[in-house]
Structures are given as C-alpha cells and as structure tokens.
Amino acid sequence: MPNMSLHKCPMPSQEPEVRNKNFSEVALGYTPEMAVGEAQRCLNCKNKPCVSGCPVGIDIPAFLAKAAKEDFEGAYGVLSASTALPAVCGRVCPQESQCEGKCVRGIKGDPVGIGRLERFIADWHREHSDKTPKTPVKNGHKVAVIGSGPSGLTAAGELAKMGYEVTVYEALHTAGGVLVYGIPEFRLPKEIVRREIEGLTKIGVKVETNVVIGRTLTVDELFEAGNEAIFIGSGAGLPRFMGIPGEQLCGVYSANEFLTRINLMKAYKEDAKTPLLHAKSVAVVGGGNVAMDAARSAKRLGAEQVYVVYRRGMEELPARKEEIEHAIEEGIIFKTLSNPIEVLGDEHGSVRGMVCQEMELGEPDASGRRRPVEKEGCTFTLDVDCMIMSIGTSPNPLIRSTTPGLETNRHGCIVTDGEGGATTREGVYAGGDAVTGAATVILAMGAGKSAAHAIDEYIKSKQ
Amino acid sequence: MYEILEKQALNPTVTKMVVHAPLVARKAQPGQFIIFRASEDGERVPLTIADYDREKGTVTIIFQIVGSATMELNALNQGECIHDFVGPLGTPSRLEGLQRVAVVGGGVGCAIAYPTAKKLHELGAQVDSIIGFRNKDLVILEPEFEAVSSRVLKMSDDGSWGEKGLVTNALEALIQAGNKYDEVIAIGPLVMMKFVCALTKRYEISTTVSMNPIMIDGTGMCGGCRLTVGGKTKFACVDGPDFDGHQVDFDEAMVRGGIYRDFEARSREKTCALLAKEVK
Numbered sequence: 053m054p055n056m057s058l059h060k061c062p063m064p065s066q067e068p069e070v071r072n073k074n075f076s077e078v079a080l081g082y083t084p085e086m087a088v089g090e091a092q093r094c095l096n097c098k099n100k101p102c103v104s105g106c107p108v109g110i111d112i113p114a115f116l117a118k119a120a121k122e123d124f125e126g127a128y129g130v131l132s133a134s135t136a137l138p139a140v141c142g143r144v145c146p147q148e149s150q151c152e153g154k155c156v157r158g159i160k161g162d163p164v165g166i167g168r169l170e171r172f173i174a175d176w177h178r179e180h181s182d183k184t185p186k187t188p189v190k191n192g193h194k195v196a197v198i199g200s201g202p203s204g205l206t207a208a209g210e211l212a213k214m215g216y217e218v219t220v221y222e223a224l225h226t227a228g229g230v231l232v233y234g235i236p237e238f239r240l241p242k243e244i245v246r247r248e249i250e251g252l253t254k255i256g257v258k259v260e261t262n263v264v265i266g267r268t269l270t271v272d273e274l275f276e277a278g279n280e281a282i283f284i285g286s287g288a289g290l291p292r293f294m295g296i297p298g299e300q301l302c303g304v305y306s307a308n309e310f311l312t313r314i315n316l317m318k319a320y321k322e323d324a325k326t327p328l329l330h331a332k333s334v335a336v337v338g339g340g341n342v343a344m345d346a347a348r349s350a351k352r353l354g355a356e357q358v359y360v361v362y363r364r365g366m367e368e369l370p371a372r373k374e375e376i377e378h379a380i381e382e383g384i385i386f387k388t389l390s391n392p393i394e395v396l397g398d399e400h401g402s403v404r405g406m407v408c409q410e411m412e413l414g415e416p417d418a419s420g421r422r423r424p425v426e427k428e429g430c431t432f433t434l435d436v437d438c439m440i441m442s443i444g445t446s447p448n449p450l451i452r453s454t455t456p457g458l459e460t461n462r463h464g465c466i467v468t469d470g471e472g473g474a475t476t477r478e479g480v481y482a483g484g485d486a487v488t489g490a491a492t493v494i495l496a497m498g499a500g501k502s503a504a505h506a507i508d509e510y511i512k513s514k515q
Numbered sequence: 516m517y518e519i520l521e522k523q524a525l526n527p528t529v530t531k532m533v534v535h536a537p538l539v540a541r542k543a544q545p546g547q548f549i550i551f552r553a554s555e556d557g558e559r560v561p562l563t564i565a566d567y568d569r570e571k572g573t574v575t576i577i578f579q580i581v582g583s584a585t586m587e588l589n590a591l592n593q594g595e596c597i598h599d600f601v602g603p604l605g606t607p608s609r610l611e612g613l614q615r616v617a618v619v620g621g622g623v624g625c626a627i628a629y630p631t632a633k634k635l636h637e638l639g640a641q642v643d644s645i646i647g648f649r650n651k652d653l654v655i656l657e658p659e660f661e662a663v664s665s666r667v668l669k670m671s672d673d674g675s676w677g678e679k680g681l682v683t684n685a686l687e688a689l690i691q692a693g694n695k696y697d698e699v700i701a702i703g704p705l706v707m708m709k710f711v712c713a714l715t716k717r718y719e720i721s722t723t724v725s726m727n728p729i730m731i732d733g734t735g736m737c738g739g740c741r742l743t744v745g746g747k748t749k750f751a752c753v754d755g756p757d758f759d760g761h762q763v764d765f766d767e768a769m770v771r772g773g774i775y776r777d778f779e780a781r782s783r784e785k786t787c788a789l790l791a792k793e794v795k
Contacts, residue, residue: 223734225552225559225599233736262601264734268538291738293748300748300767302774306738312731317559325558325583326731327778401770448735449753 055092058161063168072351072382075237075320079143079171084122087172091119093157093164101154102166107498108141108206110134112151112166119169128177131170136209136252137202137497139178139244140231142171145494146372178247185255191215193511196279198265198451201229202493203285203484205249206500207507208257211283214508218257219279223264226316229287230485230493233316234308236345238352242315266450271458271480280514281479281507284466285500288485289448293441294337298395303329303403307338307346307442314349331438333357335406337392338442339364340490344375346440347384358384359434363391363411363424389413389424393431395439406434445490455480465489472506473499481507516596520573525655529579529623530589531565537572539564539602545630546608546725546757549574550733552599553587560584561730563627563756564603574602577626577655582779583786590790604733605756608700608723613640617689617696618664619682619711620646621703622653627725628702629656629663636663643694644668645685647703651676683710690718698723701760705772709765716761724760726751728768729775743767 064080065071071078082090094116102112111130118127131138147153147167155163195211197204200222208218226232228245253259263269265286274282291306293299310328313319317326334350336343339362351358360379362369365388369376380386389411396405410430413422447464459467459476466475466482473481483499485491521533539549548563560582566575580589591597608631616635620628625646635642644660647670654676660667668685669677678685686699699722701711708724715722728751730740735753742749745762749755 223601224732225601233732262599263538264601264604267604267734268542268602287736290735290750290753293738293741295748300741300743300764300771302771309731309737309739312737317731318556325556325587325782327775327782329774401767450735 054095055089057093060093060162060165061086061090061168063165068381068383071238072348075352077241078238078378081175082168082172084124084176087119087124087169088122090165091116091169094120095156097156101156102151105150105152105154107150107494108135108501110151110170115173116164116166116169119173124173124176125181125183127173128181131173135497136206137248138170139174139248140202140240141494141497142167142169142174143240144235144492146492148373150494178244185251187254187256188213188215190217190256193217194219194279195281195283195507195511196221196274196277197283197285199229199285199287199484199486200227200249200259201285201287201484201496202231203496203500203503204229204283205252206497207283207285207483207504209252209255210501210504211507212252212255212257214504216508220257220259221263221265221269222259222261224316225261227259227261229285233312234342234345235493236311236315236349237320238348239345264450266454271451271455271477275479280511281481283473283500283503283507284451284475284480284482284486285484285496286448286451286486288445288490289464290446291441292444292446294392294443296392296394298397298403299441301395301397301403302401303331303438304395305438305440307336307342307440308445310346310440311342311349314353320349320353328353329438331355331436333434333436334438334440335359335361335387335392335434335436336440336442337361338444339369339371339388340442340444341371341375341492342490343442344371344379346442348379348382350438350440351382351384355438357436359387359436360384361387361390361392361406361408361434363389364421365389365413368421387434390432391424391426392439396433403437403439404435406436406439408432408434445485447486447489451486463489471502472509473503474506474510479510516598517600518596519591519593522591522593525577526653528653529577529626529655531575531577532588533573533575534597534600535572536574536600536602539574539600540567540569540572543567543574543603544607545610545634547603547605548733548756549576549600549602550604550730551576551588551597553584553591554598557587557598558584559599559731559733561604561727561733561752563725563727564630565626566630574600577623579623583782586783586786586790601733604752606754608634608725608757610635610638610640613638613697615641615694615696617643617645617686617694617699619686619699619701619703619707620644621682621707622648623655624703624707624725625656625660628700629659631700631702632660633663641665643689643696645670645682645689647671647682647685647707648676649673681710682707683714686711687714690720696720700724705765705769708760708763712760712763712765722760723757724763726756726758726763726768728772
C-alpha cells in the first residue's frame with residue numbers, strides 16, 4: 053500500500069540566517085526513514101510519465117520501488133544504469149519541470165520527491181558502498197571528449213561503459229566544468245563532484261587537465277592521435293556585458309568571473325591566494341540560476357545588501373522557483389522591472405552606484421514573455437560598490453576557429469543534426485551549452501548521453 | 516606536473532626558468548602566454564612565453580617577483596615541478612611581411628619583446644631594438660637582443676647603463692633621424708606603452724602592444740581580462756594579448772590593473788613570512 057500523504061517529505065536544511073553566512077550545503081538530505089517513506093508515495097504507474105520527463109531516461113519507478121524496500125544499493129544500480137552523475141542531478145536538476153512535473157501525485161498534492169530521493173540514494177551509495185565498479189571489456193576503439201562538464205562527463209561515462217577507450221580533455225586545472233567553477237559549494241559540494249568523476253576514472257575514463265583544445269591541441273590532431281570520433285562539450289563561453297557606460301570600472305564582474313574566483317579558486321576561504329572584492333552592497337544583473345548563485349554567494353561573503361536587478365517581473369524570472377525562494381529567505385532583495393543604464397564610478401575608478409531605468413510589461417514578445425518597456429522619466433540610483441553581470445554568454449571561438457568543416461550558427465553555437473549531436477564534420481559530435489547556448493546541467497547530460505550512442509553507432513557502421 | 520629543468524636569476528628580481536612542457540612547446544609562438552599555478556592551491560597567473568624548444572619539449576618563462584604567486588613560483592628549484600602549466604594561450608603575434616620594425620622593451624617586458632625581435636630577425640626583417648631599465652642592476656637579455664637586432668639602443672632611468680632617459684626619447688630620436696618603420700612593437704609597463712603609442716600616433720606609425728591584464732582562466736570564460744580597444748570591449752586572452760596600441764584605453768587598463776593592490780600587498784607579506792619560516 054503506497055503512502056498516501058499529499059505532502060512531499062520536507063528537506064532538512066540549514067536555517068536561512070545561519071546558511072547565508074557560510075558556504076556549507078544548504079540542504080542536508082533525507083534520513084533513511086524519510087527516504088523510505090517518501091519513496092513509498094510512488095504509485096508505480098504503468099505508463100511511467102515521470103520517465104518521459106527525464107532527459108537521461110532514468111527508470112524512476114524502478115529505483116523508487118527499490119528505495120521503498122530499503123534496498124538502497126539496488127536503487128543505485130537502477131540510477132547508475134542511466135546517469136553518470138546521480139549525486140549531481142539530485143541536487144541541481146529542475147525536477148519541477150521534468151520528472152516531478154509529470155508525476156501523477158502532483159495532480160492532487162505534491163509530486164513524489166524524486167530529486168531528493170535520487171540525491172539520497174547517490175549519497176548513500178557514496179558513503180556506504182565499497183563495491184568497485186566493473187571495468188568494462190575494451191572494444192579497441194578510441195574516442196576523445198572535449199570538456200569535462202556535465203555533457204562531456206556523461207558522454208565519457210556512457211562510452212566507457214560500452215568499452216571505448218575515452219580521454220577527456222579539460223582546459224582548467226580541475227575537471228568538472230561548470231560543476232566546479234560555476235555552481236557554488238552550498239548547492240553542490242565540490243567533494244561530491246570529485247567523487248563522481250573518480251567513479252568515471254574507475255571504469256577507465258582518462259582525464260587530461262590543462263589541455264586547451266584549439267590551442268594546446270586541435271580537433272585534427274585528436275583524430276591523428278587515433279581517436280575515431282570526438283565529442284565537443286566545451287560549454288557556454290564568453291560572458292556578455294550590456295554595453296552601458298561604466299562597465300569597466302573596478303568592481304564590475306561577470307558572473308563567470310565572480311563565481312570562478314569563489315568556486316574554482318576558493319576565494320571565499322580566509323587563506324585563499326586568489327583575491328576577490330568583498331563588497332558592502334552588491335547588484336546582480338539578470339534573473340537566471342547563475343544570477344541566484346552569484347547573489348547568494350555575495351551575501352555569504354558578507355555583503356549587507358544584495359540586489360537582483362531584472363528587467364521583467366517576478367513571474368518572469370527564469371531561475372528555478374526553489375532557487376528564488378532560497379534567495380528571498382536568505383535576504384536577497386529583488387529589484388524587478390528595473391534595467392541598469394549606467395554604472396557610476398568614484399575618483400579611484402571603483403563602482404559607487406548604478407542608475408536603473410524603471411520598466412513596465414507590455415505586449416508578449418517572440419519568446420511569449422511580456423516585453424519590458426521603459427517607463428518614461430522614471431530612473432533611480434542604487435548605492436552599490438559591486439555589480440555582477442549575469443546576462444548570459446556567447447560561445448567560445450577557440451574550437452570553431454581551429455576546426456575546418458565545423459559549422460556554427462550566427463550566434464556562434466555549433467550546428468548539429470538530430471538528437472545524436474552530429475556536427476557538419478564527420479566523426480565530430482557536440483552537445484551541451486556549446487550547441488544550445490546557456491542551458492541546464494541535465495539538458496547537457498541528456499545531449500552527452502544521446503551523442504555517446506550516436507558515436508557508438510557511427511563507429512560500428514564504419515567497421 | 517611540469518618539471519623545472521633550469522633556473523637562473525637574471526637579476527635580483529627577475530628569474531628565468533626552463534620548464535618541461537612538451538605539448539606547450541610544440542605549439543608555442545611569439546606573443547602567446549601560459550598560465551601557471553605554482554602549487555595545488557596557488558593562484559592562476561599568466562606569463563608570456565619567452566622562448567621555446569620544440570625538440571627538447573621545453574618552454575622558457577621569465578618573470579619578475581612581484582606578488583605572492585611569483586614568489587611562490589620563485590621558491591621552486593631546478594628538479595622540482597610546477598603544479599599546473601597550461602598553454603599556449605592567446606593569439607600569436609602577426610609578424611609576417613614586416614620589413615623594418617622598432618621593438619621597444621621596458622623592464623621585464625624585454626622578456627616578451629625578445630622572442631618577438633628574434634622571430635622578426637628570423638623572418639628577415641630589420642630590427643631596431645630599444646630596451647630600457649631602471650638601472651644597470653636590472654638589465655636582462657642584453658646579448659640576446661644584440662644577436663637579433665641591427666642595433667640596440669640602451670636606456671636607463673638613472674644613466675647607470677646605456678643612455679640616461681626613457682625609451683620614448685630613443686625612439687623619437689630614431690624617427691627624427693629619418694628611420695622609417697612599418698611597425699613599432701612596444702612591450703613593457705602600461706605607462707611606457709601608453710607614451711610610446713602617444714609618440715607613434717604623432718608620427719603615424721602603426722604600433723602593436725602586448726597587454727597583460729588580470730586573468731583567471733585565460734581561455735575566454737571569465738571576462739576578467741577585458742579591455743576597451745577602439746571603444747569596444749575585448750578579451751585579452753582570446754582577442755589578444757596583442758592589440759593596436761593606438762586603440763587601447765591605457766588609463767582604464769591601469770585602473771583595472773590595480774583592483775587587488777591591497778590584497779596583493781597583504782598576500783605578499785604573508786607569503787614572505789611563510790617562505791622565511793620554511794627557510795629556517
């Protein structure tokens with residue numbers, strides 16, 4: 053008999069006034085009792101609507117059934133058959149618009165807490181299991197993966213399981229891509245990322261850090277080295293700025309730079325060697341998940357006021373609802389319907405304020421969202437000493453400019469054909485933000501997984 | 516890990532290291548740079564490639580000991596390893612087709628100007644080098660410049676070496692003496708590059724400068740190294756580090772370069788204390 057409670061078991065978390073001063077993980081995770089109880093809420097629907105909402109197609113009712121019977125290791129077996137990074141997905145996937153968005157229990161009451169259970173199972177496995185994964189039998193074929201973010205790691209894991217000899221090339225000194233430089237410790241502890249990558253290396257994936265494809269090596273050279281196919285998962289690229297006066301003042305960061313200093317370079321630690329301005333009052337421009345990460349990080353670094361400045365309304369914020377709620381709880385102030393028009397500087401060239409134009413919502417635009425229009429004559433100034441631009445990125449030119457035959461669109465994103473991510477160059481596949489522009493971790497993982505299967509078919513078809 | 520094969524103090528504040536980094540050496544070209552981290556928790560710092568040997572798989576770096584990261588690097592000895600060493604980054608200098616070039620180097624910037632002068636010499640260009648230092652104790656690479664230049668003009672701030680004066684004085688004298696240049700390449704402190712550009716603009720001589728702003732990833736991800744060039748935002752790591760000197764906003768670059776001055780000063784003291792303790 054399933055647990056018919058209408059409510060999802062709440063996630064134990066650090067109190068807002070405590071957590072907004074530290075970088076430890078906000079959510080503390082279920083206890084085994086909570087996990088079993090929550091898993092028992094699954095009705096085990098025959099048509100499995102939740103699975104259709106999962107970009108990597110996890111057999112969700114199967115893993116929940118095992119969890120409901122306290123067979124946590126069995127549940128992990130089901131998860132790991134479909135996802136290379138369950139501890140990551142359980143933390144950062146937008147479940148409300150994916151698996152949980154399709155859950156039948158959500159029609160009347162809360163959907164099953166699939167994300168929280170995925171996280172619990174992955175954490176349980178990491179803490180309790182000493183089973184070494186089986187090393188797959190090698191099939192004698194080599195594939196190179198460019199980038200060690202979510203799409204690259206997923207593609208690498210899938211290919212390694214099929215028996216391919218996979219090498220992942222990473223430009224930075226640590227593997228993980230956006231999981232290590234972008235998403236903060238309080239949402240995704242770096243130790244967890246490290247352990248997930250360690251899991252991949254145990255099944256034979258090689259990771260080469262400090263190699264920039266397009267500079268240190270080229271795609272052509274990867275083919276010359278005996279790779280039969282290449283997956284490009286190089287990520288989102290260069291940060292965008294608004295082009296308003298004062299953007300070069302000291303104290304104006306891109307979200308990428310601000311978060312990289314904090315996450316990759318650990319500038320939040322007392323004895324860190326990488327510097328970071330510790331501002332009193334911070335404005336984050338933009339309304340996506342990255343903006344929430346930047347705002348919440350700024351608060352943790354001791355800023356008294358942190359504003360999120362967004363040109364549309366609260367309803368239009370593109371960030372996950374949970375992230376917005378967490379931010380509000382932690383004391384982030386939302387200045388919606390506001391658009392920065394100038395950054396003001398002091399005599400030392402540092403930020404001292406930001407002038408904003410008030411906006412109102414007009415008719416819907418091409419994206420279906422109501423277009424923000426200027427409210428004539430209405431401007432205001434925010435007293436801030438730091439501004440973080442989080443308005444998106446444009447693709448990195450290094451690979452496209454050094455790879456003959458690789459087509460990109462007018463935005464610079466790699467052009468692919470179909471789900472498998474085949475590019476215009478034979479044997480080269482691509483996925484993740486390098487193809488779509490900035491999107492989510494799980495979409496990148498889905499793309500990496502599909503590409504791995506397309507690569508497998510391609511290599512087999514050549515024999 | 517990247518082994519230090521040779522280490523040499525060029526003067527009390529400038530060190531040369533030859534580092535085993537075969538992948539970097541295979542591709543390196545003048546104008547490009549590397550990013551190093553001396554230790555596992557070190558800062559990422561860019562350094563321009565001073566020389567390379569493709570056969571031996573080595574890359575030479577020359578750096579001034581200015582902050583805690585370079586201090587940490589300088590504490591490593593021959594036979595020890597640099598934790599991270601990635602490159603070659605940035606766009607190579609465009610030197611093909613140049614016939615007569617004045618290469619202007621200031622201080623440790625000479626370490627970057629030298630491979631450029633050498634490459635130009637190899638390409639058959641006539642190179643006039645103007646190198647300047649604060650005083651004779653800080654002079655580096657003098658014989659190297661002599662070997663690749665038609666003439667070398669030597670300047671020092673206090674007159675203890677070469678002529679007393681600034682590199683701009685020497686450059687202007689050459690121009691006024693009727694020397695014609697296709698290109699002036701200036702590499703050194705921002706203020707030096709700024710004044711070289713002001714001078715060459717007056718004489719309408721195309722001028723390239725090599726910018727070295729604060730950087731983290733060096734691959735076009737963080738945007739920390741942005742500069743204003745010709746009124747537009749450019750990223751030194753992928754668009755540069757070479758830029759048209761007449762278009763660069765040097766004043767802005769100087770302000771941005773000082774963002775972390777206080778932090779750096781504190782960090783330097785801490786590292787000093789730490790290194791002193793290790794020595795004891």
